Amino acid sequence: MRRPVCRGTMSPVVLGQAPRTERKARPDASMSLLNDLFQNSIDEGYAEAAARREAEGKPASSGSLPAKSPAMMAGLLLIGLLFTTAAMHVQRDAGVLSAEKTSLLEQVEQASDHSTALEDEVSRLEDDILEIETRAGQSTVQGEELRQLMAAAQAVVGTAPVTGPGIVVTVNNPAPGGELDECDPSLQVVLDYDLQQVLNGLWAVGAEAVSINDERVTPLTAMRSVNDVILVNIRPIAPPYVISAIGDPQRLAGEFLDGPGGKYLQQIFQTCGIQFTIENRESLRLPRGAATLQVAEHPTNSTEARRRS
Amino acid sequence: MIPAIGLLLGIAAGLLLDVQVPLTLQPYLPIAVVAALDAVFGGVRAVMDGVFDDKVFVISFISNVLIAAFIVFLGDQLGVGAQLSTAVIVVLGIRIFTNVANIRRHVFHA
Numbered sequence: 001m002r003r004p005v006c007r008g009t010m011s012p013v014v015l016g017q018a019p020r021t022e023r024k025a026r027p028d029a030s031m032s033l034l035n036d037l038f039q040n041s042i043d044e045g046y047a048e049a050a051a052r053r054e055a056e057g058k059p060a061s062s063g064s065l066p067a068k069s070p071a072m073m074a075g076l077l078l079i080g081l082l083f084t085t086a087a088m089h090v091q092r093d094a095g096v097l098s099a100e101k102t103s104l105l106e107q108v109e110q111a112s113d114h115s116t117a118l119e120d121e122v123s124r125l126e127d128d129i130l131e132i133e134t135r136a137g138q139s140t141v142q143g144e145e146l147r148q149l150m151a152a153a154q155a156v157v158g159t160a161p162v163t164g165p166g167i168v169v170t171v172n173n174p175a176p177g178g179e180l181d182e183c184d185p186s187l188q189v190v191l192d193y194d195l196q197q198v199l200n201g202l203w204a205v206g207a208e209a210v211s212i213n214d215e216r217v218t219p220l221t222a223m224r225s226v227n228d229v230i231l232v233n234i235r236p237i238a239p240p241y242v243i244s245a246i247g248d249p250q251r252l253a254g255e256f257l258d259g260p261g262g263k264y265l266q267q268i269f270q271t272c273g274i275q276f277t278i279e280n281r282e283s284l285r286l287p288r289g290a291a292t293l294q295v296a297e298h299p300t301n302s303t304e305a306r307r308r309s
Numbered sequence: 310m311i312p313a314i315g316l317l318l319g320i321a322a323g324l325l326l327d328v329q330v331p332l333t334l335q336p337y338l339p340i341a342v343v344a345a346l347d348a349v350f351g352g353v354r355a356v357m358d359g360v361f362d363d364k365v366f367v368i369s370f371i372s373n374v375l376i377a378a379f380i381v382f383l384g385d386q387l388g389v390g391a392q393l394s395t396a397v398i399v400v401l402g403i404r405i406f407t408n409v410a411n412i413r414r415h416v417f418h419a
């Protein structure tokens with residue numbers, strides 16, 4: 001004697017030996033997904049099988065039957081296999097991933113070491129060149145004149161270190177808690193554009209040599225941001241941005257503050273809380289920058305270009 | 310005892326044979342594991358409720374794994390694989406939670 005088993009998706013499954021109660025199906029029965037999830041979290045097949053077995057006069061659960069079921073054995077074998085495979089797989093993947101990461105880190109470190117070594121070599125060779133040039137020029141009056149001309153040119157271009165009095169403009173992000181609500185959060189940091197304005201303002205009031213965080217600004221210097229990091233001479237610099245400028249100490253600070261650069265800084269301080277200070281310095285030393293021409297040549301006298309390349 | 314031996318055999322086979330999962334099937338392995346967990350907890354709850362049936366257990370386990378993997382595969386083909394995996398995980402997760410809560414009620418009567 002079999003009871004017909006209803007297979008409706010939302011028929012309330014009553015577990016255990018309790019008799020099935022007939023209830024009117026709700027019109028949204030097949031749509032109440034979450035309801036279904038919570039109520040029928042157990043496979044409906046269990047209730048059906050139990051009902052079938054009960055109808056045949058056997059106990060509702062086959063769990064108490066002798067555990068000689070080949071189906072159970074096969075199923076548990078599969079479960080064991082699946083879990084073990086997955087666990088081993090995850091473990092192997094983790095090993096491969098960490099090995100990859102380590103090897104990448106090593107490569108980065110090697111490349112960075114290599115780059116440092118090359119920079120040291122460049123700096124050493126440039127010192128050598130300077131020394132040879134000095135020695136070559138000392139022998140004759142003409143050579144001495146030439147050497148002085150070249151030193152002056154290098155100081156202007158920025159390929160030789162320079163010293164002199166000047167000002168230091170320090171620009172920094174707003175202090176924690178000092179953010180202004182009316183300013184777009186993405187503008188509450190120092191942008192490459194801000195530094196460009198400061199730089200232009202300094203040139204405009206007669207600065208003769210400028211460096212930013214010890215990166216000398218040369219004619220070939222670009223100042224741009226990549227992924228929120230500001231690059232000067234293709235090198236990343238971090239706040240606070242210290243901009244040193246050599247120029248007439250009597251007027252540089254005052255004129256800068258009244259000029260376009262100072263006005264711009266005051267404006268972004270008022271709108272977005274960007275901090276800045278301007279200090280006079282008796283003596284500044286700006287480092288040498290690199291300005292090597294790769295393609296361009298002097299039209300009439302290209303010996304210099306050829307010698308340098 | 311035979312089911313326990315089956316489980317041990319399965320674990321041993323997994324450890325010893327070092328089954329290489331084909332690259333195309335690898336994304337479906339975690340989903341298959343979660344589906345299998347759902348079937349396992351469903352089975353345990355059925356035991357507690359006194360309605361356990363071995364065939365239903367095995368069939369629900371196999372079909373759960375296959376359907377879950379198939380849904381994710383289908384999602385991958387349609388370009389919504391990640392979202393469908395989330396859907397599968399959410400549904401199976403809710404079921405596992407409900408079943409485990411039920412088992413807990415049976416065991417601790419709380």
